[in-house]
Amino acid sequence: MQAVDSVFSGGAGLKVRGQALVFDADDTLWENNILFERVIDDFLHWLEHPTLDKTEIRAILDDIEAANAVVHGYGSKMFLRSLGDCLERLRERPATPQELRHIDELAAALVEGRVELVPGVAETLADLGSRHDLLLLTKGDTDEQQRKLDVSGLAHHFRDIHIVAEKDVDTYRWLAREHGLTPSTTWMIGNSPKSDILPARQAGMNAVFIPNDNTWVLEHTELDPDDAGVLRLRSFAELTDHF
Template structure:
């Protein structure tokens, strides 16, 4: 028996909540670090530099594969003891391109669970990133029909959630954000007055790591380890 009544509004994240995503970036990064094969910096130090570069690139160019590609090229240019020639540039770009070639891999029981939830509640996809990329993923996922609306935002911060709350006239006491990122899905949603469900994913992007905020009085923060368990909550 679900814990909450029919008629909730569930804002649901996409990458690493509905389908695998970051694991492909991690593979590309591992290949990049191996190719760089730095003799002064350890792989961990190279990764720290890449993380810093990614933060810079995101501020200037947002999320998505083009931004990630820029980060790999910039990191290589900063760390390589030799200048980057066209051949090396194409190799580095190829690591990012390999991500785009991946088929959408839904996480376990996602479609069955969405079908079940959509029969009782209003589902809205809320994800961040490059609009064209995220829309294309949704089309190829086969999940679009379960959502009454789609929100693709540049950043998930409290202001973005407040905009969505106003646009869809959401009642905070019956509205939830569901996702795997403390930084983007849980903490800003709680700050905007929503309830939240944190879905643990072992490969959540390191730049999305954060300490989970504390729900205020009257708010709910639920932690689950599988998407399918949402049917027992809602």
Template sequence: MFGRRPVLLFDADDTLWECNVVFERAADDFCAWQARPGLDAAAVRRVLAGIERANTERHGAGAAVFLRSLADCLEHLQQRSATGAEHAHLRRLAEAVLDCRIEMIPEVAETLGALQEKYPLVLVTKGDAVDQWRKIDNSGLRGHFEAVHVVREKTTATYSWLAERYQLDVESTWMVGNSPASDILPALAAGMGAVYVPNDNTWALEHADLDSAADRLVTLERFGQLLDHF
């Protein structure tokens, strides 16, 4: 479809807009609510992290799974079922997550606008499809992309499938994202280049070690620096 033209693939959450920090705020509020003598907020957070990891592996990521994890954690800590009032309070704590509110990362809109004039842009994001499409719509960025894909996970096979689907020349295709685990390492393994734009709020499950000397890996400090490279 795109032939041998350079193509830029983009992650969404924590690359184009803040995502994990919204979850973190809700989690902090939950932990403060459940903390008590002998069980401080940090201890509650460790319990919640284990439950989140298990639920994510079993059910995937997304707002509904996060809300489920909060409820599961409450019931684990209280050793009983959550009451109707507690479920309602959990929904209030997670309101920003459930509403898919967007906090745009600086320089994103103008940078995409400039890149769009020179290259085909493709959005590749993972998570719950309903949540992701709501965020895409809420962001106002849909028009910058020639194609959008929402997938459950981003693996080397995902990027290889995209290369085959759009007949991409992997040597002139670049993946831009904040997640070493989902954006950078699998794209490199598929033969593409990768642009790592770190985000201090990246979800712990997306962390992985990167080799700074890896061939075709570029690390930037800001999203707007893409214009210095493309």
């Protein structure tokens, strides 16, 4: 991924105490998608096809995941369903019980309960929490996201936590109403252009984009390089240089 500069062209509002900072969770506070990518690599290696290569199979899987996410939401359950659907589409028959068991075995790491924090997250949240109002906004399966949050040990940093089915502009407008936030002094902090940055900006909030090399492909989209309401950082720890 191309390097980004730690520069905010707008300048206004930085280093001002008492702002509302809203944090994404997956791939912002802790690593998440890299676990799914490892499973996909193993799945593609196992699922050989006589005419399609791994890149072509991955494109089919991405399409299946995109469709399933609309109906079934996000998380490991939807992901496992998508792997099974991909197998059935490519082999043109229902998956056997043995094949489904093998998929479960490939994805075992997703449900083991381990959480790997992004470097500097715990210390940075503790520092920011001494000056600002911290909220957490994450999407996905409620039980799965709550489990990761519990294991992470980060919940105490946030005044309130919301696990939602989708993070679109209506979600951010609802969040502002729910907590009486002033959008112009509220910052959404995350790694996903699609779910964290663009809809927050559309709701009138500022945003901090912290890229993660392992961001899910379906969360990618282009950002306006001239948008003065987006602060681009290289790392989570850099937040304390600006807030």
